[in-house]
Amino acid sequence: MLSINDYENTKMNVDDVVYLFDLQDVPVKALKPLDLEGERIDDGSSTLKLSLSLNENIITEQMIIFRRNRYIISEFEINKSERRINIICDALWVELNDTPIEDFTVSNGDSINNIGNAILKDTGWTMGEVPVDNNKYFLSEQGKTALYLLRRLAMITGTFIRFDTLNRKVNLYVKEEESPSFFLHYKKNIKGITKTVTAPRATVIYPYGKNDLTIGSVNSGKNYIEDYSWYESLGISLEDAKKRFKKTQIIKDARFIFPGNLMRWAKEKLKLLSQPQISYEIDSLNLEADVGDVGYVVDEEIDVKVKVKVVRIIEYLDKSKNKYELNYLIPGIQDSEMFDENVSAAENEEKIITAKTDKAFTASESYQRLLGINYTAFNNTTGQVGITIVGQASTTMDLDGYFEIEGNKVGMPLKQTIIAGWNTVSMTFMLDKIAMGTSSLDFQLNCSTGSFSIDAGNATMFLRAESLLGAPEGPKVPEADIIENVKIPSPETLLVATDGKPTIKLEVI
Template identity: 30%
Template sequence: MSPVRSFSGELNRECIANIIMGMHANTYYYAGGFDDWFLETDSQLTADDLLLYFKSSLHANGGDATSDVDALAEPGTVTLKATDGEYPASGVLYTRAVPCALSGSGRVAVTSEYTAGVTSVTLVETSTSDDLEEWSAWQAVGTSGELQSPNRQYIRFRVTLTSSDPLKTPKLLEIQLHDIPKAPYEKLGFARPVVLDKNGAWEAVLENAFDIIVTGEVNGADTLEFKLPFHDPKRSTLENEKQVQIANDIYRIRTLTDNKREDGRVITQVYAEAVFYDLSFSAEKEPREFNADTADVPMQYALLGTGWTVGNVTVTTKRTWQCTEKNALSILRAVQNIYGGDLVFDSANRQVHLLTFSGTDSGALFSYRKNLKSIQRVVDTRELVTRLYAYGKDGMTFASINGGKEYVEDYTFSSEVRVSTLDCSSFTNPYQMLEYAKMRLAEYSKPRVSYVLSAMDLSALTGYEHEAWKLGDIVTVDDKELGLLVKTRVVRRQYNLQEPWKTVIELSTKLRELGDSSAQWDKAADALSSAELVNRQEIKDMVPFNHLRNSRADDGFAYWVNSGFEVDTENGVSGTASFKAVGVPGMTKSLSQTVYPATRKSYTFSAQIASENLEKGENGQVGVEIVIEYEDGTTETRFIDLI
């Protein structure tokens, strides 16, 4: 490195002497050559700054002409590099080095755009260094983005992009490294609020906080409230929108209230919300249609650009719907309502999970003279129903697939006929409506039983760790005086951190939601998406012309490409025959035909469908797949769920 030169006074701007670029021992001129050089007369960069930049970017290849990746064509995006309009099968991006030096554990979050089954970001690896010269071996990040490389001063990334279609490329939009501070308290019991600074590091532990209450609900609220003496030296660390950590959960302060009591004491009352509430302030989302997609697809759409990622999704339901929600959090709530399961937010790792069931059978027991102080049991039959009618769009019923009955019945609890009607006006598919009605009746046909307990969390005490339970878990309640021995789920809890024996728990035997709530279907009703009834006005607007040839099977399989179907000559509807397929697990059966319609704004697919003893497998689908080819040669595939 050259010595640092300094001078005072004005430069001689008339000087025309040569500038010597390199000199050995102040005697010999440099005998090599330079590819590029520049002279900056007003730079704040030092020689150390230039050296740091050089070492940090030495291996980066996003702008290299010989690289298979391209970080220049679309600003803020890395793609495969196209040659003569075609993309390579794969490419590897090497990023420049950036600061690391984590205070806790690290997690890598990658945001990308891809076409499922065609393009993807297949591998993300990291390497770390303390001096930008000696680097650790490349290591792939964990399944949830956990950083596997050693924690050092600098980190670089190696990202592999792949495509099986030379006309398509994945797009790498963002790589984030999250610093996850180690929690100062491992358990809720006797924990204290920890104020975090803007970098997520600990700023202050509020030892004098009191009345510390964490309120949580399954698929609901997650808030923190506590009080602190106004004159506490650490009161100055409390500011609106600052983050506060409780065990492994992180909250953001929303309100600070200073109250002066009659005795002259001044108390600051703090109300904070889990940081996932910030998702309600995300950039406005455009309406989006989802066609026979699993839940992770709309979840990824909701979280795009938020810094959050999709975690584990164990709900395998597929749904066809239109999302009209405007922000990330409301979309996630709609996903939970439509697909079912439990929405779980991991605020520390900034991940969102959708689990079939978020709890476990904890084995925890609540009983008198042990950890149960009081109990209230409510058995409510005011809304008990044993026969439930359901009506969909334009009066649609499921009678044709339910033995001619427009209702479902359940007399498990009561033999009395108690009738009610379910509003399913958003449903356009009788199969889904029948499934939904059965799910609702399973809830309505039994008494609603709920419990409110005032209990102590014994797991906060040494030697009682086996008594641990958490929100969503199954626990056992034993009260011999009430003749009560029941397993039930923790659906809400108000946990008193300072005094765990004052914790209030709400339990319920109510069936967990399976999705498709009527209110949400009103908001997210199918557009093209689901098999749809045609209303009267739509019929008036139709130009009746059937493009399908031999649609009634009058001429066998003429004009059709058949794989696994047969002609049924005894069960025709508008003609004497129909097409029939007998399902086989693990096998796809199809019947297809290519048509060439005139250009129209919309098309209608009309069919009458019957089923018998139909059971779909885990990935089974029954529906109509439409492949649309446009004038420019591009294609679009849409799937219409029929069952």
């Protein structure tokens, strides 16, 4: 680390100056650290630790700018014996994790930029660069912070986040468009490097979605997938590899409610976990790269050029002492866990879908559809159905009604003899089989003679079951509560979104 004399005598780049701002975001002065160490982790915590002379006037929540990154002072310690103040700062984007948003819902579909700016409303932050994308996305969460929602948005849109703390902007970039920004040659243009190689972590994966959804229905009845390609590349037969190197992982992600999407996600996981993982830690290299940057390490020892990502930087005032951690095949099972808070408690909750007449209805001697509910069952389930009708009969008559799913009668019929005047009819029953998929539950009604008049709002119907997503009657299927972005290669697997328009990049949770 540089001493004060080093700091004063060294020709400093303006970005290397540590600058202090007051609580009103007004610049105060340049600081002269006794020592300084920063740690920046890709899509993780970023901290800056520095020591100042005891005579400096510092308070918490002041800001510091260093190398085009803005930090907020979270705590400091006064050490009188050493005549110094030790300060710990967090990257400014942690302020996006301060206040939960009680209810955030985008149910009609919107662009990445619009959703991002809605998340950032009243935070002092705005969206910066976002990919060109004509798709619409959906998001619904309760009691989550802006930081959580931004990471959720990045996940469903297949992007990664870069925080511009200097300008309080959030940039999103498409992962597939990452281009290499550096090339490193092992034992040639770098030194002080430690290479760690770990064995494949899994050759067999059993994936589970919401309510223990499996991939058996889209994988020839097998609830697992396997990949021994690494061992086969070493000349080991598939039969021997299965005997000697079977490594099984069980992964769960309650966001998935369709087997096909669960299968695609599991394949991406296994593609990574079934290969050896290599990480490089570089000491003494003035690498002009930031966390998240992608490059290549050419490793002559194993005759391979591997694509790596800068996942961690330990930085000092003297850049030549910086340490960089470059990982190859870093994503792991834990990637999705940050999004699964409280999932286990909620995944078996019952869902109640209701429908109410929004206009007057008159039953006659022919059957007419009174009410309907569109729903998606993401697992085979059972449920309870109920209906209540308040209406006025023109004469004594028999009311006759029945429920149907996709034109097939289900459950118990409604049969009631009523007298002239006002009547209330109500019934509930158990529906023992609700098949997985998207369907509509409708109620048809007629009367034996005369007419039976029902005012707007005087007929209600409900469907209660686990594993449901739904909406009241209408020509569209349910609007999604939460959406996951997936790539769907075939139009046969489209989920129809609002207004009956097909949307490709959706997964309902």
